[in-house]
Amino acid sequence: MHIHAFDVFGAHPGTGNPALVVEHDAFDAAGRLQFACERGLTCVFLDAQAGTVDYWYPHQRSPLCVHATLAAAAVLFARHDGAGAVGVSTAMRGQRLDLLREDDACYVALQPQAAPDAVIPPAVLRHLLGVPDLAPVMPPRVASVGSPKLLVEVADVATLYALAPDLAAISAWGRAQGVNGLYVYCRLGPGHYEGRNFNHLERHLEDSATGVAAGALTVLLGHGLDLRQGRATGRDCLIRTRIDGDRILVGGAVRNDSMKNA
Numbered sequence: 001m002h003i004h005a006f007d008v009f010g011a012h013p014g015t016g017n018p019a020l021v022v023e024h025d026a027f028d029a030a031g032r033l034q035f036a037c038e039r040g041l042t043c044v045f046l047d048a049q050a051g052t053v054d055y056w057y058p059h060q061r062s063p064l065c066v067h068a069t070l071a072a073a074a075v076l077f078a079r080h081d082g083a084g085a086v087g088v089s090t091a092m093r094g095q096r097l098d099l100l101r102e103d104d105a106c107y108v109a110l111q112p113q114a115a116p117d118a119v120i121p122p123a124v125l126r127h128l129l130g131v132p133d134l135a136p137v138m139p140p141r142v143a144s145v146g147s148p149k150l151l152v153e154v155a156d157v158a159t160l161y162a163l164a165p166d167l168a169a170i171s172a173w174g175r176a177q178g179v180n181g182l183y184v185y186c187r188l189g190p191g192h193y194e195g196r197n198f199n200h201l202e203r204h205l206e207d208s209a210t211g212v213a214a215g216a217l218t219v220l221l222g223h224g225l226d227l228r229q230g231r232a233t234g235r236d237c238l239i240r241t242r243i244d245g246d247r248i249l250v251g252g253a254v255r256n257d258s259m260k261n262a
Contacts, residue, residue, distance in 0.1 A: 001025045006071040009209035009237040009252040015230065016255060017209040017237055019071040021046050032056045040205065044068035045091075046075060054091035059201050062180070063092040064146035066108055066211020066250050073099040073106045074254040095146050100249070107251030108211070109244070110145035112219045118142050118150060118177040125152065128173060128182065129198075130164030142179055145215035145248055149183045149197075150174075157194060160186050161232065165198045174199065183213035185227070193217070194228040209237035215250045218243065 002023040010016025020043045027035060027045075036043040036056040042065055045054040053072050055062040069088070076086045076099065086099050098109040126134045129152070137153040154160055163184060174181055181199025188194055195217070197210035208230035218225060224242035241250050 004071070004075055004256065006074060007235075007255045008067040008070050009211070009229075009239050010255060011228070011230075011236040011238040011253075013255060015208075015236045016253065017067045017207060017230070017235065018042070019044060019065075019068040021068070021071050021075050023048065023075075029061070033061070042068050044072050046072045046088075048076065048079075051088050052091050053088050053097070057200065058205060061092065062147065064090055064095065064212055066110075066215065067209055069097060069099070069108050070106045070211070070251065070254050073101070073108065074256065077101050077106070090146070093146070098247075100251070102251070104253060105240075105251050106254045107249045109247045109249055110215050111247055113144040113146050113148075115142045115144040115148045115216075116178040118179055120150065120173075124173070128166055128170050129184065130166060131159075131162065134159075140182075141220060142177075143216040143220040145212055145219060145250070147180045147212040147216075148178065149181060149210075149213045149216045150177075150179050151213070151217055151220055152182055152184045154184055154186050156186050157188075160184060160194060160196060163196065167198060167201050167203065170198050171201055180212075183210060183217065185217065188228070191223070192226050192228070194231070196229065196232055206232055208233045208235035209239055209252075211239060211250045214239040214241050215248045217241075218248050218250075224249075 004021040007016030055065040100107040140152040185195035197207040218241040227239040230237035
């Protein structure tokens with residue numbers, strides 16, 4: 001079994017959202033979940049020959065994880081020197097993903113996906129985010145590039161970091177609505193945003209960067225953006241997106257921390 005460790009979307013060296021790329025494993029589904037749980041990290045199981053990627057968080061399987069996809073892209077590009085694009089498919093839903101390399105960054109090309117028309121009452125939202133007087137800037141909406149997110153805009157950075165989310169309640173609400181967590185964000189300036197993602201059950205597992213949310217937010221807003229994330233985890237991240245025809249490009253830096261055999 002080969003394990004590759006990466007930090008993805010890091011705004012600076014030593015930061016980023018960690019992911020493990022695992023190849024040549026012999027695990028069944030339960031074994032993959034246990035592997036991710038024991039390491040406390042997002043893991044993508046890459047079958048380079050079949051061209052498939054299978055995503056596992058420490059608590060569940062996921063249909064799509066962009067930062068893990070970009071980690072897998074870095075492995076594939078290292079074997080195809082000079083290639084500007086490669087392709088893979090997701091194991092859960094067979095979603096085709098085009099992977100691009102531009103200078104020192106990797107991108108995944110995604111397309112808007114059908115999303116549940118979930119409506120969340122204000123009182124429920126305030127309970128889920130633990131703020132009794134929370135007033136979103138606009139009504140929350142769901143958008144998706146493969147993993148639906150409820151997108152909630154708040155007034156400012158202070159509000160963003162005053163949230164006290166009920167993670168179990170968010171998970172239960174998401175399962176009932178077909179939504180993969182809440183992404184709460186605020187505007188920093190034209191084209192610049194900061195956000196936090198809530199879909200893990202353990203507070204210490206909060207995402208440092210959430211590429212699927214950046215893609216969903218791009219769909220919702222209709223333009224590319226620079227999205228900061230990771231302040232809550234101490235791992236400063238920067239996700240960049242742009243619209244390319246009918247595709248949403250989501251990408252950033254991918255740095256290889258280590259490579260080992262296990």
